[in-house]
Amino acid sequence: xxxxxxxxxxxxxxxxxxxxxxxxxxxxxxxxxxxxxxxxxxxxxxxxxxxxxxxxxxxxxxxxxxxxxxxx
Amino acid sequence: xxxxxxxxxxxxxxxxxxxxxxxxxxxxxxxxxxxxxxxxxxxxxxxxxxxxxxxxxxxxxxxxxxxxxxxxxxxxxxxxxxxxxxxxxxxxxxxxxxxxxxxxxxxxxxxxxxxxxxxxxxxxxxxxxxxxxxxxxxxxxxxxxxxxxxxxxxxxxxxxxxxxxxxxxxxxxxxxxxxxxxxxxxxxxxxxxxxxxxxxxxxxxxxxxxxxxxxxxxxxxxxxxxxxxxxxxxxxxxxxxxxxxxxxxxxxxxxxxxxxxxxxxxxxxxxxxxxxxxxxxxxxxxxxxxxxxxxxxxxxxxxxxxxxxxxxxxxxxxxxxxxxxxxxxxxxxxxxxxxxxxxxxxxxxxxxxxxxxxxxxx
Numbered sequence: 001x002x003x004x005x006x007x008x009x010x011x012x013x014x015x016x017x018x019x020x021x022x023x024x025x026x027x028x029x030x031x032x033x034x035x036x037x038x039x040x041x042x043x044x045x046x047x048x049x050x051x052x053x054x055x056x057x058x059x060x061x062x063x064x065x066x067x068x069x070x071x072x
Numbered sequence: 073x074x075x076x077x078x079x080x081x082x083x084x085x086x087x088x089x090x091x092x093x094x095x096x097x098x099x100x101x102x103x104x105x106x107x108x109x110x111x112x113x114x115x116x117x118x119x120x121x122x123x124x125x126x127x128x129x130x131x132x133x134x135x136x137x138x139x140x141x142x143x144x145x146x147x148x149x150x151x152x153x154x155x156x157x158x159x160x161x162x163x164x165x166x167x168x169x170x171x172x173x174x175x176x177x178x179x180x181x182x183x184x185x186x187x188x189x190x191x192x193x194x195x196x197x198x199x200x201x202x203x204x205x206x207x208x209x210x211x212x213x214x215x216x217x218x219x220x221x222x223x224x225x226x227x228x229x230x231x232x233x234x235x236x237x238x239x240x241x242x243x244x245x246x247x248x249x250x251x252x253x254x255x256x257x258x259x260x261x262x263x264x265x266x267x268x269x270x271x272x273x274x275x276x277x278x279x280x281x282x283x284x285x286x287x288x289x290x291x292x293x294x295x296x297x298x299x300x301x302x303x304x305x306x307x308x309x310x311x312x313x314x315x316x317x318x319x320x321x322x323x324x325x326x327x328x329x330x331x332x333x334x335x336x337x338x339x340x341x342x343x344x345x346x347x348x349x350x351x352x353x354x355x356x357x358x359x360x361x362x363x364x365x366x367x368x369x370x371x372x373x374x375x376x377x378x379x380x381x382x383x384x385x386x387x388x389x390x391x392x393x394x395x396x397x398x399x400x401x402x403x404x405x406x407x408x409x410x411x412x413x414x415x416x417x418x419x420x421x422x423x424x425x426x427x428x429x430x431x432x433x434x
Contacts, residue, residue: 001215005076029189044217046161048217051328058073058321061299071090071091
């Protein structure tokens with residue numbers, strides 16, 4: 001029920017955006033993430049972008065995982 | 073980067089598991105609150121991969137499952153009114169109430185429509201001005217802001233025939249209620265990633281502070297979950313309990329302020345009735361006094377019979393983490409996804425459905 005999937009913002013018109021998920025496009029609401037920009041990845045839930053994915057934090061988590069893997 | 077496949081690397085997963093095996097020295101019980109986590113853990117075989125001293129319990133984080141029969145009966149009664157269209161997420165359609173389900177009400181002539189989004193429900197209201205559209209508002213904090221936004225849009229666009237039954241539930245209060253029951257002796261909690269995308273990580277601070285229980289917010293890919301277990305294990309082994317985020321790409325400590333603002337503009341905390349737990353103060357969201365015209369109870373009168381539970385169904389105990397589906401005499405017997413007795417077998421994220429689909433090795 002709380003499923004949310006990453007989707008890329010392709011275009012924005014007012015509070016609506018067109019997003020792309022692996023080639024599938026859909027119109028969604030940006031009411032909850034008005035600061036989203038074209039090119040951002042958002043977490044999409046029930047037709048609403050609920051969070052903007054932070055690419056730096058995403059990379060930092062992967063760096064941490066790689067660091068762990070060098071020890072174990 | 074697609075923010076999915078990068079977190080499914082089996083090599084990194086094996087290394088993380090090696091670290092968890094190395095660091096975890098004592099028998100511990102961890103609960104994943106969220107049904108989405110339960111599904112992901114089973115789908116990726118994580119329970120079988122973790123060392124035997126780590127016991128994973130599933131929590132009440134499935135909104136469909138925790139909706140009490142009395143509330144379901146109330147929704148179904150609305151569906152039986154003339155000139156009413158019920159708009160609902162698909163998960164709710166097959167959930168049996170005390171005497172019927174939305175699916176049965178539809179078969180009997182009720183106008184019940186499955187929608188993907190509240191945007192679709194608003195469109196149905198615009199397209200059917202002679203009918204009343206009642207949206208079934210279920211979900212945790214992840215979903216409530218989107219539903220609140222639909223009420224604000226209906227007000228803005230003056231859509232007079234749109235209503236919302238608010239059965240929303242709140243995560244931190246029910247975590248507290250479960251911990252206060254003291255039935256399961258938890259050492260750590262995997263907090264829900266997408267609820268936390270809205271509320272942030274601060275609302276969980278009472279868990280380490282008041283209960284000495286480890287607390288990590290994480291995402292839904294296998295490496296997210298393993299990293300969450302690794303962080304919980306470290307907290308437990310060192311005795312330094314705190315709230316950590318393993319899902320920083322999607323969750324900020326302060327949450328999504330805009331979503332919280334929209335949610336609190338329309339809703340206020342109120343008592344909610346939870347299957348298996350009962351009524352818990354301030355654990356739900358009700359429409360506040362400024363938006364009462366959207367509450368169908370102020371506009372329609374329905375009568376329901378006293379609720380009753382399906383004989384033998386132990387969904388309530390499963391939602392508290394006290395029993396597993398394997399303890400239920402109905403599981404895989406008379407209760408299957410094709411013919412479910414209880415809601416935990418209906419919802420794709422319900423524990424019973426997850427055990428049924430992925431739990432052959434347990």
